Amino acid sequence: MLSFWEKDFFIAYDYIIVGSGIVGLSTAVSLKERKPESRVLVLERGVFPTGASTKNAGFACFGSLSEIVADLKKLPEEEVFNLVKLRWDGLQLLRKRLGDEAIDYQNYGGYELLREPELHALDELDRVNHLLYPLFGKTVYSIENQKIHDFAFPKEAVNTMVFNPLEAQIHSGKMMKSLLQLATSKGVEVITGAQVAAFEEKQDAVEIALADGPTFKAQQVAFCTNAFSKWFFPTMDIEPGRGAVLVTKPVKALKLKGTFHYDEGFYYFRNYQDRVIFGGGRNLDIETEKTTSFDINQIILNKLKSDLETLILPGQEFEIEQTWSGIMAFGPNKKPIIGKQSDRVSAGVRLGGMGVAIGSKIGLQLADLMLQ
Incomplete structure (x- = not known):
């Protein structure tokens, strides 16, 4: 009472x-x-x-090239522009409100790893840059293939690297x-x-x-x-979408620095100091991942571990320290x-x-x- x-x-x-x-x-x-x-x-x-x-991976991002190209197949240019603008404006408001130091904002830039099936996105590179120019006042996406070597990615797997100087990482906590x-x-x-x-x-x-x-x-x-x-x-009209994330123990002589995406943004990884934070793979088992349960899907976790070994840290020793999941929400x-x-x-x-x-x-x- x-x-x-x-x-x-x-x-x-x-x-x-x-x-x-x-x-x-x-x-x-x-x-x-x-x-x-x-x-x-x-x-x-x-x-x-x-x-x-x-529970996210701490990305201050607004869309990789292939993700925006995929959106342009489904939505008019004006709607895609407005989506990117909403993300960019939201990030600027977050930074203004809290300050970069308070959120550990690190503007290392973002990269997309394009493999053979995703190379078609390059055909739309100029179109996407032209579309977004009024928002940013500069060219956003450019090819930087030297970074494939710098970050020690396998050349046989990564055909092209697309760079975005505006992306950053934060500490979500x-x-x-x-x-x-x-x-x-x-x-x-x-x-x-x-x-x-x-x-x-x-x-x-x-x-x-x-x-x-x-x-x-x-x-x-x-x-x-x-x-x-x-x-x-x-x-x-809303469906949950679970996202798996893992973090490694400190990796000796880690070369990665920045935020990285591949497969139309379904996979994403970044450095946190000398660790790798890696998440995604929801598209592997998308129906199972339409859940509010915080369990880890073993199929997806195995894929993340495999890609960590063969694509992200090939030939390097690493240990996974922790895994977790977060629940996102999607619609039509x-x-x-x-x-x-x-x-x-x-x-x-x-x-x-x-x-x-x-x-x-x-x-x-x-x-x-x-x-x-």
Whole structure:
């Protein structure tokens, strides 16, 4: 039973956000920036953000050449441009908000390894550069085959290397800690271990019931629950997508420096100091990976280990220190869902594996929706 004081001060808020990942905390920060006097509460079911915000590989990227070429086969040029712009603008907002040092932002550049089946992407190199020039004011993608030798990739496997000077890497843990500190410094309240069981929109407020706790009230509620959104919106057009990640122990004389992609962005790796962080392979078993379970798919893990041995670190000794997985969210296209679900309930979800890049911007747009 709640006391008078608890009912008076701990239960009623102006805005409640469900989910404390990058979108949830960015929404909370944006609300406080626009309306500092408002009471904002974030509810998080885990101790840490549950989906992918602290479980990704730490890429500050906006799309490899072959990934953008694949998008151009399905979407008009204007939509592809807008997708890249959303990612780039989101990354700049993240950096401006937190600072490069706080997120360990390292602009080493990004590379795509093109093998025989992917070489067709080079036919579209000039088109993609021309398309993106108004956004960046420079040529983004160029061929740098000398890097195949510099990074010790096998020449028989890697035909061409495409360089992108604008890509970078971050420390996802530092990013989320800094974002949480920023939110709380602005007066945002965060409750962890708060599993939302149900919500009900009333005439004058939204009531949110916890599985093991009180019922909160707010004038406006936003769900930033990404892959777990169907728990609350069963008809939402969204599917989870699990991503496996591994990290090696320190590798002696590691030559890799930067972020790397291959196979239309389905595989990605980077250095972290003298370790390799490597993830992907969801396309190997895509139906099985449409899950919210955090298990590791052995088929995918075996493929990652094999590629590590034959493609990424050929002839080098290495040991895998740790594996984990994160849950992303996808849909029929790469557009995120940002919108009102009813008068007092909004959602910012379905980030398509680009949460680091677009999360800050989605939070900004979601806050604007809630304030309307």
